[in-house]
Amino acid sequence: MSEALPRIAGGALVLLAAYDLYRTVLVPRGRGGPVTRGVCRGVWGVASRGGDRVRAQAGPLTVVGGVAAWGALLAVGFALVTWPALGAEVTASGDAATPTGFLTALYYSGFNLTTLGTGDLVPRTDAYRLLMIAEAGVGFTYLTLALTYVMSVYDALKRRNVFALGLHQRTGDSGDAAAYLAGALPGPPAAASQDLTTLSEGLARLYEAHHFYPVLHYFRLPEPRYAMARVLFVTLDAASLIRSAPDGPDAETLAESAAAEGLWRAGLRPVRELAPLFLPDRTSDEATDQSERDLWRAHYDRSAATLRAAGVACRADDAGFARYAERRAEWDAVVRRFATFMAYDWNAIAAPASGG
Structure with missing residues (x-):
C-alpha cells in the first residue's frame, strides 16, 4: 500500500496537467484549466498591489507560470510513479548502486520528459520501459503545445493592441466616442456603416481571442487606450449615442442599420459573456443613483x-438623453468593473467626456 500511494498521487498529477493543457490550449471556450486559472489569479493578486510597471508584468508572468506549472506537474507526477521502483524496476546502469531518494526519481523523470535520455538510470521491466517511452511522448507533446500556446497568445495580444490603438486613433487620440462620431456621421450613411462594421468585426475577434486565450485578460498595459474597459467604453458609448443623439432621415437610417445593431451587439457580448469568466463573482450590479445619472447627462x-x-x-436634449440613458444602463456598471479589476482609474478610461 505504501508503494501504491505515490503512484496513485503521481498518476493524478499527470492527469491534472494533461487536463489543464487540454482545457487551456485546445479548448477555445471558457476560463482555461484549473491550474492556469489559479496561476493567473495568484499572479494578478500580487501584481495588482504594485504600480503600473509591476502590473505590466502580470501577463508575461501568467504565461510563464502556466507553462512552468504544467512542466512541474508532469515531472513530479512521473517521478512519484517511478520513485517506488528505484533499485528494483529502475536501476543505475552498470554495477553502480542505485540511489533511491525522490530527487533521483525527479531527475529520472526530468530527463525522460525532456527526451534528454542520459542513460545513467535504466528501466529493467517492460512496464517501466513503456512508461519511459510514454513519458518522452508526453514531454514532446507538452513542449510542442507550450511553444504553440506562447506564440499564439502573443500573436493574439498583438492583434488586440492593434485594434485598441486603431480605435483610439479614430477618436483623435482622445478616447471620446463623440469625437469619433463627429468625424464619421457628417458623411453619407453608407460610409459610416462600413466603418461601424469594421469595428464590429474587430470586437468579434477581440471577444473570440479572450475565449481562446483567457490569459490575455491579464496583460495589463500602463496606457489606458489598450484596456478592455476603454475599448468597451468607446464602442458601446458610440453605439448608444448613434441610437440617441443624431436626428434626421440619415441619422434614422444609420441608427436602424445592421451596422449599428452589429456594433451594439458586438460590444454587449463581452460585457455579458466575458465578465462572468474574468471578473470576481457578483450577483448584481448597483442600481444607477441620481448623481451618476447626472454625470451621464x-x-x-x-x-x-x-x-x-x-x-x-x-434631438432635443431630454428626448435624446432618455434614449441614451436607457442604453448606457445596460453596460456602464460592468465596464466600470472591468476598469476597477484591472486597476485603471475610471476617469482615465472614460476621459474626457464621460463624467465621474
Whole structure:
C-alpha cells in the first residue's frame, strides 16, 4: 500500500496537467484549466498591489507560470510513479548502486520528459520501459503545445493592441466616442456603416481571442487606450449615442442599420459573456443613483455639443438623453468593473467626456 500511494498521487498529477493543457490550449471556450486559472489569479493578486510597471508584468508572468506549472506537474507526477521502483524496476546502469531518494526519481523523470535520455538510470521491466517511452511522448507533446500556446497568445495580444490603438486613433487620440462620431456621421450613411462594421468585426475577434486565450485578460498595459474597459467604453458609448443623439432621415437610417445593431451587439457580448469568466463573482450590479445619472447627462450634453459643432443635427436634449440613458444602463456598471479589476482609474478610461 505504501508503494501504491505515490503512484496513485503521481498518476493524478499527470492527469491534472494533461487536463489543464487540454482545457487551456485546445479548448477555445471558457476560463482555461484549473491550474492556469489559479496561476493567473495568484499572479494578478500580487501584481495588482504594485504600480503600473509591476502590473505590466502580470501577463508575461501568467504565461510563464502556466507553462512552468504544467512542466512541474508532469515531472513530479512521473517521478512519484517511478520513485517506488528505484533499485528494483529502475536501476543505475552498470554495477553502480542505485540511489533511491525522490530527487533521483525527479531527475529520472526530468530527463525522460525532456527526451534528454542520459542513460545513467535504466528501466529493467517492460512496464517501466513503456512508461519511459510514454513519458518522452508526453514531454514532446507538452513542449510542442507550450511553444504553440506562447506564440499564439502573443500573436493574439498583438492583434488586440492593434485594434485598441486603431480605435483610439479614430477618436483623435482622445478616447471620446463623440469625437469619433463627429468625424464619421457628417458623411453619407453608407460610409459610416462600413466603418461601424469594421469595428464590429474587430470586437468579434477581440471577444473570440479572450475565449481562446483567457490569459490575455491579464496583460495589463500602463496606457489606458489598450484596456478592455476603454475599448468597451468607446464602442458601446458610440453605439448608444448613434441610437440617441443624431436626428434626421440619415441619422434614422444609420441608427436602424445592421451596422449599428452589429456594433451594439458586438460590444454587449463581452460585457455579458466575458465578465462572468474574468471578473470576481457578483450577483448584481448597483442600481444607477441620481448623481451618476447626472454625470451621464453631462456626458451626453457634451457629446451632443461635439456632434452639433461638426454639423450633425441632434434631438432635443431630454428626448435624446432618455434614449441614451436607457442604453448606457445596460453596460456602464460592468465596464466600470472591468476598469476597477484591472486597476485603471475610471476617469482615465472614460476621459474626457464621460463624467465621474
